[in-house]
Amino acid sequence: xxxxxxxxxxxxxxxxxxxxxxxxxxxxxxxxxxxxxxxxxxxxxxxxxxxxxxxxxxxxxxxxxxxxxxxxxxxxxxxxxxxxxxxxxxxxxxxxxxxxxxxxxxxxxxxxxxxxxxxxxxxxxxxxxxxxxxxxxxxxxxxxxxxxxxxxxxxxxxxxxxxxxxxxxxxxxxxxxxxxxxxxxxxxxxxxxxxxxxxxxxxxxxxxxxxxxxxxxxxxxxxxxxxxxxxxxxxxxxxxxxxxxxxxxxxxxxxxxxxxxxxxxxxxxxxxxxxxxxxxxxxxxxxxxxxxxxxxxxxxxxxxxxxxxxxxxxxxxxxxx
Numbered sequence: 001x002x003x004x005x006x007x008x009x010x011x012x013x014x015x016x017x018x019x020x021x022x023x024x025x026x027x028x029x030x031x032x033x034x035x036x037x038x039x040x041x042x043x044x045x046x047x048x049x050x051x052x053x054x055x056x057x058x059x060x061x062x063x064x065x066x067x068x069x070x071x072x073x074x075x076x077x078x079x080x081x082x083x084x085x086x087x088x089x090x091x092x093x094x095x096x097x098x099x100x101x102x103x104x105x106x107x108x109x110x111x112x113x114x115x116x117x118x119x120x121x122x123x124x125x126x127x128x129x130x131x132x133x134x135x136x137x138x139x140x141x142x143x144x145x146x147x148x149x150x151x152x153x154x155x156x157x158x159x160x161x162x163x164x165x166x167x168x169x170x171x172x173x174x175x176x177x178x179x180x181x182x183x184x185x186x187x188x189x190x191x192x193x194x195x196x197x198x199x200x201x202x203x204x205x206x207x208x209x210x211x212x213x214x215x216x217x218x219x220x221x222x223x224x225x226x227x228x229x230x231x232x233x234x235x236x237x238x239x240x241x242x243x244x245x246x247x248x249x250x251x252x253x254x255x256x257x258x259x260x261x262x263x264x265x266x267x268x269x270x271x272x273x274x275x276x277x278x279x280x281x282x283x284x285x286x287x288x289x290x291x292x293x294x295x296x297x298x299x300x301x302x303x304x305x306x307x308x309x310x311x312x313x314x315x316x317x318x319x320x321x
Contacts, residue, residue: 026070028080079136080105093245104231107264142177213255281317
């Protein structure tokens, strides 16, 4: 590789993680975000001779390519919601689960962002499932404007350059996006988080209770208005008692579980494995948690092969003696 080309690669590769986070916020899909980042780098490489550093920094130039690739990818596509963004909560935890035939919002593995997702993504809160779900209610261009201005701290002029809009148009789109976002605000994002040590301790206690199939102990770890949702199922529940009733049903099917720790969207996550007739533990769900000082306030439970693959989860764990 020629020295100039090698130097260009080094300059643009430094932004890969944050571009992945950006595309994920825009698209709500890990697979789609990775595809768009790959396309962004291909376009950048092909256009390297026409890049003018007098007009824009490398970072701004890459974000223009990536953002417009995201806007193109979003044309004709519906938003990616979570069940709690579609309808009212279910009142009967014993009712049959109903599968929804939509493209659901997916969690983002922290491992894809390197050792420090907070640094590479600029703002850890902007990767939270609740925030990414909330901005799905915005139009694609409003979403891009909000992320560029409020998450990534680009100026109005820089955002206009990236989006190919006038500065007044960017400011107008931002006002509308902020107003729409306030209408779909998620209270949990306004609550101060406990320390990492406190979060880890609470999740440890959850693991112990879950592996014992101890519903009473699980309920002690939850907030009064905890939210439980389970894409691809449209059923979702609010409240400690509904959560406990649902777990009674889950443990009536199996009481022998193993939990594997991971992390998603800057939040703690667990892969749940249940023991089946062959004596081994088979992958069942991936659970992503919001933990506040008052307890676990949200548990989003995914049962999706594409999600499992993104996290590199083993399909089966060996039986324990």
